[in-house]
Amino acid sequence: MPKSIYEDIYKDLKQKIENNTFSYQELLPSENSLIQTYGCSRNTLRRAVGLLVNDGYVQTMQGKGVRNIYQPSEQTAFTIGEIETFKESSARNGQNAYTHVALFTELCINKKQAEITGFAENTIVYYIQRIHYLDDKPLIVNHNYFLKEAVPGLTKEIAGESIYEYLEKELHMTIVNSKRIMTVEKVTEIDEKYLQLNTNDYNCVAVVSSQTYNSDGVMFEYTQSRHRPDYFRFYDNAVRK
Amino acid sequence: MPKSIYEDIYKDLKQKIENNTFSYQELLPSENSLIQTYGCSRNTLRRAVGLLVNDGYVQTMQGKGVRNIYQPSEQTAFTIGEIETFKESSARNGQNAYTHVALFTELCINKKQAEITGFAENTIVYYIQRIHYLDDKPLIVNHNYFLKEAVPGLTKEIAGESIYEYLEKELHMTIVNSKRIMTVEKVTEIDEKYLQLNTNDYNCVAVVSSQTYNSDGVMFEYTQSRHRPDYFRFYDNAVRK
DNA sequence: GCCGATTTGTCCGTATGTATC
DNA sequence: CGATACATACGGACAAATCGG
Numbered sequence: 001m002p003k004s005i006y007e008d009i010y011k012d013l014k015q016k017i018e019n020n021t022f023s024y025q026e027l028l029p030s031e032n033s034l035i036q037t038y039g040c041s042r043n044t045l046r047r048a049v050g051l052l053v054n055d056g057y058v059q060t061m062q063g064k065g066v067r068n069i070y071q072p073s074e075q076t077a078f079t080i081g082e083i084e085t086f087k088e089s090s091a092r093n094g095q096n097a098y099t100h101v102a103l104f105t106e107l108c109i110n111k112k113q114a115e116i117t118g119f120a121e122n123t124i125v126y127y128i129q130r131i132h133y134l135d136d137k138p139l140i141v142n143h144n145y146f147l148k149e150a151v152p153g154l155t156k157e158i159a160g161e162s163i164y165e166y167l168e169k170e171l172h173m174t175i176v177n178s179k180r181i182m183t184v185e186k187v188t189e190i191d192e193k194y195l196q197l198n199t200n201d202y203n204c205v206a207v208v209s210s211q212t213y214n215s216d217g218v219m220f221e222y223t224q225s226r227h228r229p230d231y232f233r234f235y236d237n238a239v240r241k
Numbered sequence: 242m243p244k245s246i247y248e249d250i251y252k253d254l255k256q257k258i259e260n261n262t263f264s265y266q267e268l269l270p271s272e273n274s275l276i277q278t279y280g281c282s283r284n285t286l287r288r289a290v291g292l293l294v295n296d297g298y299v300q301t302m303q304g305k306g307v308r309n310i311y312q313p314s315e316q317t318a319f320t321i322g323e324i325e326t327f328k329e330s331s332a333r334n335g336q337n338a339y340t341h342v343a344l345f346t347e348l349c350i351n352k353k354q355a356e357i358t359g360f361a362e363n364t365i366v367y368y369i370q371r372i373h374y375l376d377d378k379p380l381i382v383n384h385n386y387f388l389k390e391a392v393p394g395l396t397k398e399i400a401g402e403s404i405y406e407y408l409e410k411e412l413h414m415t416i417v418n419s420k421r422i423m424t425v426e427k428v429t430e431i432d433e434k435y436l437q438l439n440t441n442d443y444n445c446v447a448v449v450s451s452q453t454y455n456s457d458g459v460m461f462e463y464t465q466s467r468h469r470p471d472y473f474r475f476y477d478n479a480v481r482k
Numbered sequence: 483g484c485c486g487a488t489t490t491g492t493c494c495g496t497a498t499g500t501a502t503c
Numbered sequence: 504c505g506a507t508a509c510a511t512a513c514g515g516a517c518a519a520a521t522c523g524g
Contacts, residue, residue, distance in 0.1 A: 025458060043284075053418075056418060056420050059417055059418060059454060059458055061456060061457075061458065067458040069418075069454060069458065069460075071359070118312070176300055176480070177294075177297060177300060177310075177478060177479060177480045179297050179476075179477075179478050180476070180477045180478070180479065181474060181475065181476055181477075182423060182447075182474070182475035182476075182477070183447075183470075183473060183474055183475075184425055184443075184445060184446075184447045184470035184471075184473055185470075186443070202425075202427070202444065202445060203443065203444050203445070204425060204443060204444070204445035204470060205425075206423075206424075206425045206447075213300060213310060215302060217266065217300055217302065217308040217310065219310075229425035229426075229445055230425075232424060232425055233422060233423070233424055234422065234423035234424075234475075235421070235422055235423075236420075236421045236422075236423065236477065237418060237419070237420050237421070238418060238419045238421065239417070
């Protein structure tokens with residue numbers, strides 16, 4: 001069931017680029033010819049191409065054309081860059097994922113936690129500690145705070161599978177956007193315990209803190225993900241306005 | 242000299258949001274009323290709003306309206322998230338910046354360097370080592386590789402000021418996009434020397450590797466920025482498609 | 483639950499401007 | 504200079520989601 005035309009065109013072009021239909025630095029067919037092939041309007045096609053620009057796949061040049069600047073990223077243990085779950089991301093990389101739930105409890109946000117998470121004081125949340133394994137190697141320690149009233153019926157069992165799958169399929173919640181901050185922090189005792197880090201080797205972890213909003217505009221999740229530094233990569237493409 | 246209407250509207254709305262014209266979680270005026278106030282077409286207005294969505298400033302909800310979800314970020318030593326120079330960024334944060342050029346030389350890319358940088362073997366580049374200070378504190382060690390033929394006339398003196406200012410104002414080059422990868426790496430001898438790091442404290446640095454393209458579609462720069470972990474922050478906003 | 487008004491989302495056609503070749 | 508290609512802007516039409524009566 002196709003949702004929108006521009007999305008279909010975007011996906012089609014994206015796949016063509018990934019399959020090396022166009023070689024690196026080659027110009028794509030012009031807007032007009034793509035309009036012909038897809039039988040759509042100019043705006044619609046431009047919208048699709050705009051998404052590719054954001055992805056860093058192509059570069060548009062006024063008067064010249066659209067240049068393919070896609071280079072397949074070298075194989076890597078773990079990549080981010082969009083909102084995607086651990087399960088999705090590991091499946092995409094063809095690896096074997098497993099999640100261990102170390103803690104599942106309710107919590108009433110205190111003043112200090114309110115400052116960190118962005119939840120109001122005295123809010124009731126589920127606090128979950130999870131460790132994500134990839135090919136039997138512990139890579140990430142996750143500290144999740146979910147607004148209780150926004151995620152009713154969440155259980156430890158669900159947390160062991162995929163929370164987002166539950167939210168989207170069962171609760172029909174739509175995740176819209178996620179603000180993230182990347183930092184580097186000293187290893188804590190918890191990190192050391194679960195990530196099996198030798199502090200003579202690395203004494204830091206890569207930390208991604210995120211606030212996630214649903215389609216009702218409520219921030220329903222604060223998560224701190226603490227990554228093994230040697231398996232952490234964060235891809236990004238910046239476009240100068 | 243205003244460039245485009247949608248950009249002006251975007252900047253105006255952005256500023257209004259930053260100045261708390263709308264409170265957190267409040268709905269902005271509807272599209273129709275904004276069209277009236279700006280006297281523009283619907284598409285133009287929607288384009289401006291779309292940029293705010295990408296910035297994580299607002300969230301659009303079909304049938305409801307546009308909600309302000311901007312929260313001013315706590316004061317921080319150094320932030321990235323767009324293409325901006327060290328000079329711009331430090332000025333924005335109201336701090337005193339200084340750049341020391343430790344090395345300025347020409348280099349012929351060998352096989353190993355080709356793999357790292359993405360430049361072809363035997364390419365001639367300028368290789369520059371720079372240390373960025375903020376309020377007399379060394380924060381970043383930069384390893385720049387600039388394609389020589391793309392940046393003629395680059396000197397050590399320019400490198401001490403702002404290379405990008407030179408590229409844009411003197412050479413009239415337009416920087417278009419920049420692919421970046423964030424990782425965490427062990428401290429090297431060079432890092433230790435220049436960043437005055439105590440390895441008992443932190444033995445890692447935050448590394449941002451970037452490939453930058455100009456409007457001719459040439460990758461003219463590869464840079465590896467090695468940041469003091471305690472002053473490093475990377476902001477990002479992901480929008481689910 | 484239905485209906486109409488409001489609001490955002492998608493799509494189209496067209497006109498004009500600007501950069502490149 | 505003209506042809507080509509992307510960039511901006513406008514106006515209109517219909518769809519989908521929301522909300523209030």
